[in-house]
């Protein structure tokens with residue numbers, strides 16, 4: 001390249017809108033980080049994969065200085081109702097608790113509000129080091145809502161599952177709109193990063209003939225299924241996990257969410273049939289489902305994924321905080337320090353969680369794996385000095401320590417700032433729209 005060409009190339013890069021620059025996969029050399037499970041090493045990324053680790057031949061690669069950071073795999077959220085993100089904090093109002101407060105809002109929700117909520121959720125996901133999500137769209141009021149959320153995920157570049165759902169106020173005896181689901185499937189094929197799934201009310205929240213038909217159609221269409229089961233005290237008494245096992249409705253394709261009040265026998269059946277559980281300790285505590293039985297779930301050998309659930313209750317998408325409370329619940333329940341190892345909880349937040357979503361090549365830093373990586377500062381007042389990387393990640397770090405996020409080889413956060421997202425404009429739009437929805441719903 002001569003000087004003129006070099007100047008032209010520089011000018012082109014500079015003039016390119018930030019959003020577009022952020023979308024271009026590159027050949028990147030991450031230099032000088034401590035790599036989780038490996039130690040000090042450089043990591044070469046080519047396209048969307050990790051190409052080599054150690055001291056790779058990286059001629060021509062863009063070098064990114066990672067000194068002072070610990071490089072971990074991108075974190076995986078396994079259950080997140082992204083559609084209501086702009087309703088942050090609306091879980092308790094003059095109307096009462098979560099259900100009463102959200103019901104009038106859910107009814108007047110719009111595809112625009114759903115899309116904006118997904119965009120805000122994605123901005124927080126990148127900020128917090130979450131690079132894979134399971135978007136649980138349980139206010140799919142029409143195919144337009146689903147399209148708005150799918151497009152927001154696709155355009156935002158996140159990896160994961162979009163779980164197509166139903167309107168919040170659908171009655172237990174009313175069926176989902178399968179014609180709309182099939183038309184949606186025709187319109188939107190799975191991509192390299194996104195897959196369609198089905199979120200259902202399941203046996204706790206709909207009639208047998210309804211949810212069993214949903215299972216049949218999902219399996220016929222090859223969609224993974226997810227449902228909230230045995231979440232609260234009443235749900236725990238229904239015996240639905242045993243009935244699901246008996247009827248062939250559990251399996252590796254069926255994720256059970258919460259199961260806070262499930263019995264040991266329920267956990268044994270889920271483990272036997274391969275159904276993973278997704279737990280969201282913060283919201284399970286906040287909404288009053290009970291104390292998440294992390295120790296019993298681990299003892300039963302369940303496949304476990306962690307989640308933030310929703311911003312209405314959880315407040316934020318801090319997966320570090322989710323790891324910490326998960327770990328410490330198990331210690332408290334067993335009255336044994338370190339009952340569940342830090343490395344185990346870290347596994348649930350990364351490769352283990354990905355595996356529960358059916359994604360195998362994710363969550364570990366090794367050649368050939370997807371290049372979803374998070375660099376956490378090890379020189380902050382709350383992270384230094386480092387005893388073990390596992391303790392740092394599960395007990396010391398918070399999203400403010402996330403320096404750099406790379407997903408599929410693309411930079412999403414660098415130097416603590418989002419790449420390619422105008423977050424000031426996003427927040428202004430979210431604030432404006434939420435105020436107008438609250439006025440329309442008559443909620444202060």
Ligand SMILES: [Zn+2]
Pocket residue numbers: 079081136228257309
């Ligand atoms: Zn949920």
